[in-house]
Amino acid sequence: MEDYGYGGSDDEYSDGVYDDDHDECQEDEDEQKYYCTRPPSCKFIRKESLLAAQKDDLKRTMDLLSLKEHNARTLLMHYRWDVDNVLTSFVEKGKEHLCAKAGISLTDSSSFSSSHVLTDTTCEICYNEFPTDEMTTMECGHIFCDEYNRRVKWCPSVPSCGNAIRAENDEYCEVECLCGLQFCFSCSSEAHSPCSCLMWELWLRKCKDDSETGDWIIANAKSCPKCSKPVEKNGGCNLVRCICGQPFCWLCGGATGLAHTWTSIANHACGQYKKDLEPKTTNSENDILRYSHYYYRYKSHAQSLKAEEDLIKRLRQKMDTLESGEFVAKDNSWITDGFTRLTLSRRILCYTYPFAFFMFGGVLFKNEMTQEETTIKQRLFEYHQQQLEKNIEGLSMFLEKPFEKYPAQEVSEIRMKIIALTSATNNLCEKLYDCIDNELLGPLQQTTHIIAPYRSGGVEKASEILENCSTETG
Template identity: 50%
Template sequence: MEDDYYVSSEEEGYYDDEEDNDDPENLEEEMMAYVESETPKCEVSSTKVISKESLLAAQRGDVQRVMDVLSLKEYHARTLLIHYRWDVDKVLAVYVERGKELLYEKAGVTMAEHDDTSQLSSEVMCDICMDEIPANEVTIMDCNHVFCNECWTEHFIVKINEGQSRRIKCMAHRCNAVCDEAIIRNLVSARDPNLAEKFDRFLLESYIEDNRKVKWCPSIPHCGNAIRIEEDELIEVECACGKQFCFSCLCEAHSPCSCQMWDQWLKKCVDESETVNYISVNTKHCPKCNKLVEKNGGCNLVTCICGQPFCWLCGAPTGSDHTWDSIAGHECGRFKEDEEMDLEQTKKDLFRYTHYFNRFQAHKDSLKLEAALKKTVQRKITYLEENLSSSKDYSWTTDALNRLFRSRRIIAYSYPFAYHMFGDLFKKEMTLEQRTIKQNLFEDQQQQLEASMEKLSMFTEEPFDHYSEEKLHDLKLRMINLSTLVDKLCLKLFECIEYDLLGQLQFSVHRIVSYNSNGVEKASEINSLSGC
């Protein structure tokens, strides 16, 4: 192992044993104190995992909050929350700012006292079927509209089958009142118990489907979990199943790329559009057999392997008689210069795309290979714990390994970012000179991080389980120092992207997830009893 490592983001230095005259124990204590001061403290996760078992508790938690504040029945509170997309703060804000009446009116909640069926005459005319119905076979909703149970049931069944279970409104003309879910459940279950269960399931899943702060985990096959956030939806989370994803777009975690950039990058990678463009310009279809023909000479008369000659410029079939300037019996109005310019530009675009894609893929492949280091490092730690009695704390090795994984992922996704940032996406936002300056600034930050990260990768592969205590101690200090440096360089790269690049755009809005030193946030399990 060479006695050198990256020291700072501004200059390269080398560790010299002769220059270090400090006591090793004091140096280690100072280093550990520094790292602890620089490392963010672990906080309680603001994201929650909602499993099938805890979904009901999570919904009841929000419903109970609204019930307690507004003194409402459960189904009234649920109706309000469904209307306001399960945003409790929004419900309470509208209540404070605009009053209770407007809050209820917009959501279809009716609080008026309604008549009892016992107070009705012995028979009531249903305004839907126009039949005289016994009073014990009709139902009154909160809005005081009365219809027969048969008509109500048919209405509910149609709405449930149409997927409108969450807000089934009264049948009366221009009535905005939402029907009592208990009445819906009772009438439908008498006709079709399975449909009543479907109704309850729709109400329950509304907490996820209609909630801006809750989304299903995009794992395949689906794990059955959902994730609930508390604040900004621009966050990357890890589900209990291990799936890491961007909460905003539900794609894989892709910072420092914005969601728009990542979406365009995926489309480009999937359809290989640059390769397709190159083929479309550099080859032509034979007008006879339709096979692709590539031009390998300067003459515009080309001949397919099937024997058909045709004009390269327009693709029309011709005879074989020609000169360098013209084809006998054929005239073509297209300019050769345009064709050559298109070809050169397509080649440049393909070369540029290949440059960024190859580096992105190389780091992704390295990340997969380095994942196998976990078992190797753990095996080395176990050996040291059993054979070296002076120290039992080797967490610095796993900390360095985790830092390597996080920085490797950031470097990998920085290449799709650079492809779009300095390509055609923001061409109108920057002059060529401005783009060159910004690109140099970004690439300097990127290369500094990449160099330090590769040195950290080299350190993690050291056979430290066979080192002497003195050499192991030296490696420990180096890895702690380098891990801290890599963390700082990751932060600087994110700040460069967020403030110096995306923050300077005038006509486009691209936001990225803020840098998290601890990596993608792991969602904690929700309490199935309290819903918190």
């Protein structure tokens, strides 16, 4: 079986998706724009630093609940050092119930006199200023915000690495621990942006429902539309050709011709879900067909992402060949930059399908969007989604080319195209997130579907909190 990208004509760039303004490249300047240079907004805590962090939590618990050290330690151990849970239980059920549940026998303790007034907005935990209506005043007189303790999470790695992560600014973010695990800080699941945490939870639950998926949803092979032989994809591109010679689209399985450009297959488009093309079936069968459409594309891009993991090894070999050949460039980072952009964007594209399944499914937002509004928003989203998909497939195709064997002039041309596609793909990711934030979720009266913001450089790697972490503020 052979793999093809969405295109074979290298000359048709005038109607490509990326902007030709990038052809001048401004190489050094542009390549620096691909990646975020902001300081880290999340930090990991080594085992050695946890002692200082635990002492900080212990001191806060003692001060806020007027407890002696041994009682505060027992309380925190019972609640697994989740200060947020401790404070929530205290506010909802009171100090006696809180301590009794942890097996703590309290003696008479002195209470603090409160001198706080309504205009006092200084949090006595993190020492930041907050509006009065965002503060909680405890019976002991202390005032605290509900924000701080939501910003520390244990790394969910299995087996546990023992590190904790603290988000400095926003709990709705995706982080990478020192151990290498990337996860959603809000729900501790795998990084799933642009899906909201609720969407991702519902998607995982739905994927486990074997009664809906059925044996006919095949994730690893596709039947050739001509000879019906199973075809397995061994590369990242989604235009494949069977051993019998029939080319077809890997995403939908439809037969295609050989005429194509790098952005599309001639007379073929399958990214949109077309309800009108459904056969006359029951509502239950229609639900399965719709789920199959999104699930298969989600799974296909996940497999492409997996297949492209080996690409970096081949690219390094190409770089070595180029450096020892006639094409001598001051910097071959355009190759690794292109690969990084490919994998980051492919991951995002993968999660756009679960997002679309719930966004336009008529269930989560049935009371907030009319059918007409849903259709308009879906078309807008699918436009951005398909533009991104075309660029990703084009970038994958050019990176797969054996350009290390090309003459210097052709290598230079490939280089310009990969740089332009890398930049264009980054811009399309930004536009997709902007569409989701401002056009889709933004106008809705909801607070449960907040997504992690787009980061050009990918999931943020946490920096280390040193021993003075008890003095740091968010």
